[in-house]
Amino acid sequence: MIKHKVTFLSSVIMYLLCACSNNLDKREHLTLSSVTTTNSAEEAYNLSKDVSSPESVQLFPEDFFWDNTDESTPFGSDEGDTALGDFRTWRKQNPTTNLSICLDWVIQEVGEMSPETYLTQIVDRSQIEKQVKDDSFDDQQYIYTLDVSIIATVLGQFVDEGKIDKEAQKYIHIALSRQIVWSELQGWDVYTDHLKIIKERLNKVS
Secondary structure, eight states: OOOOOHHHHHHHHHHHHHHHHHTSOTTTOOOGGGSOSOOOHHHHHOOOGGGSOHHHHHHOOSGGGGOSSOTTSTTTSHHHHHHHHHHHHHHHHOTTSOHHHHHHHHHHHTSOSOGGGOSGGGGOHHHHHHHHHOTTSOHIIIIIIHHHHHHHHHHHHHHHHSOOOHHHHHHHHHHHHHHHHHHHHHTOHHHHHHHHHHHHHHTTOO
């Protein structure tokens, strides 16, 4: 159903980790060579309610949210799964850094656009329809992969920390809104329903 670009995304995430670290206080700076690559799958991708923040379990009690095997869920696609694991790796290096810094890099490197242009205007339905129909525009990459990466990264923070940094909240609301339109155009009804639930619930997160 979805043609994933995992190799490209993984390389972008590695660049993101390095780039974000370069913008940190020296006390938090760690080079990529110091990042362990032996984390177990359980540590990187565990979505058990037992080890997640109480806030996330309370807000998202539905089983679909915690399913990392279904592409219609936040962490079930290759892109979502990768984003969650890499968020956790990045957070270990940067325990106090605002999430918006890395989201800026995701937008620049995955979406090849300026963070300043990732605004509500890109959610315009007529524009998205044109982009989907335009053979020269890679909507799988610049809409789907970009938005899913942002959604999974931000939700990863909420699952692990029970909060979403204020500066990062605008990004996930835009990503969810655009994904809802995009998924409707694809006729992906289950995915659309899941996105709408997540979007409505996140309105309760301050």
